[in-house]
Amino acid sequence: MKVGIIGAGSLGLLFAAYLSRAFETIIYTRTPAQAEQINQNGIVLKKGDTVTSTNVQALPISYWKGTETVTVVAVKQYHLQTIIENVNSSAAPNLLFIQNGMGHLKLLEAIKEKNIAVGSVEHGALRENAYTVYHNGEGITNAASYKGTADWLQFLAAKVPNDFPIVIRENYFDMLLKKLIVNAAINPLTAILRVKNGDLIENPYYLQALNNLFEEISDVLRLGDKEAYLQHIHYVCQSTAENRSSMLKDLEAGRITEVDAILGFLLDEAEKLHKQAAQIQALYSLIKGKEQEGRSEKF
Numbered sequence: 001m002k003v004g005i006i007g008a009g010s011l012g013l014l015f016a017a018y019l020s021r022a023f024e025t026i027i028y029t030r031t032p033a034q035a036e037q038i039n040q041n042g043i044v045l046k047k048g049d050t051v052t053s054t055n056v057q058a059l060p061i062s063y064w065k066g067t068e069t070v071t072v073v074a075v076k077q078y079h080l081q082t083i084i085e086n087v088n089s090s091a092a093p094n095l096l097f098i099q100n101g102m103g104h105l106k107l108l109e110a111i112k113e114k115n116i117a118v119g120s121v122e123h124g125a126l127r128e129n130a131y132t133v134y135h136n137g138e139g140i141t142n143a144a145s146y147k148g149t150a151d152w153l154q155f156l157a158a159k160v161p162n163d164f165p166i167v168i169r170e171n172y173f174d175m176l177l178k179k180l181i182v183n184a185a186i187n188p189l190t191a192i193l194r195v196k197n198g199d200l201i202e203n204p205y206y207l208q209a210l211n212n213l214f215e216e217i218s219d220v221l222r223l224g225d226k227e228a229y230l231q232h233i234h235y236v237c238q239s240t241a242e243n244r245s246s247m248l249k250d251l252e253a254g255r256i257t258e259v260d261a262i263l264g265f266l267l268d269e270a271e272k273l274h275k276q277a278a279q280i281q282a283l284y285s286l287i288k289g290k291e292q293e294g295r296s297e298k299f
């Protein structure tokens with residue numbers, strides 16, 4: 001079985017480094033220069049004090065025809081549009097999308113007659129250079145069928161290396177929702193306050209803001225077992241206490257964030273239910289404002 005990976009960022013390189021141990025793997029990069037660097041150096045995986053290098057074939061994205069059995073789409077949510085435009089005319093039979101948030105679900109509707117699965121990744125990864133990735137948080141990949149058949153996903157999950165497990169979940173919506181709630185509560189607050197995840201539970205004022213925001217999120221999503229979700233958010237703050245959230249890192253680097261896929265999704269839900277979501281709306285606008293500030297500072 002051949003695996004194609006679109007996007008050679010943090011997760012793309014991480015998936016390529018591990019999956020290439022079990023499958024013939026090709027990674028597709030945005031730029032020809034990055035493909036060249038990966039072909040020259042292999043993919044270097046750093047984990048703790050261990051450094052390994054694996055030869056993985058890399059090609060620029062213009063070469064992607066979807067001829068691999070499985071394509072893992074490892075780009076950011078806001079890169080998806082152009083990829084999805086090419087999926088229908090490709091040969092790709094089976095695709096796994098591993099974006100955070102839930103904003104991509106409506107984009108996936110445009111894909112016809114393909115088997116699609118979505119993933120929720122609990123690893124932490126950071127690309128150090130064009131071909132080096134640091135595996136800084138060991139976790140699992142949850143995956144669930146979104147449409148079509150799922151036999152290919154079961155096969156993939158059965159054959160991945162033991163130290164890079166894929167766990168099949170029954171319900172894609174619940175699976176993505178659990179991660180969305182965590183990202184919706186932690187990411188915007190840490191990004192605006194410019195603090196580490198752990199500060200949200202250590203500072204009593206930030207903790208109050210976190211809990212208040214969660215109340216509004218749970219109201220919009222009409223969550224059942226609210227206490228369990230809140231405890232999970234506190235647990236993630238504690239277990240990733242030293243992390244800077246991906247939204248904070250995006251703003252610090254002057255990049256756009258995945259706020260549309262996270263808070264944008266919640267605002268759409270609130271609108272459908274004619275609910276007020278003042279805190280979510282305010283945070284959404286603040287993050288958008290910071291994105292704009294970052295862009296103007298660059299020029």
Ligand SMILES: NC(=O)C1=CN([C@@H]2O[C@H](COP(=O)(O)OP(=O)(O)OC[C@H]3O[C@@H](n4cnc5c(N)ncnc54)[C@H](OP(=O)(O)O)[C@@H]3O)[C@@H](O)[C@H]2O)C=CC1
Nearest residue numbers: 007008009010011029030061075076079099100121124125
């Ligand atoms: N990193 C992590 O630890 C985790 C990330 N996630 C989620 O995974 C997703 C990916 O995140 P991450 O890997 O960190 O993001 P990165 O920004 O590191 O990587 C995205 C990659 O996609 C590439 N890309 C963009 N457009 C195209 C295109 N048209 N063709 C080919 N490649 C393209 C970018 O290329 P270029 O660099 O040249 O612009 C970049 O290398 C996000 O939704 C994120 O929220 C989830 C859990 C953990």
Ligand SMILES: CC(C)(CO)C(=O)C(=O)O
Nearest residue numbers: 186240243244245246247
């Ligand atoms: C879980 C968390 C909040 C870890 O930082 C994350 O997924 C992110 O930063 O996007």
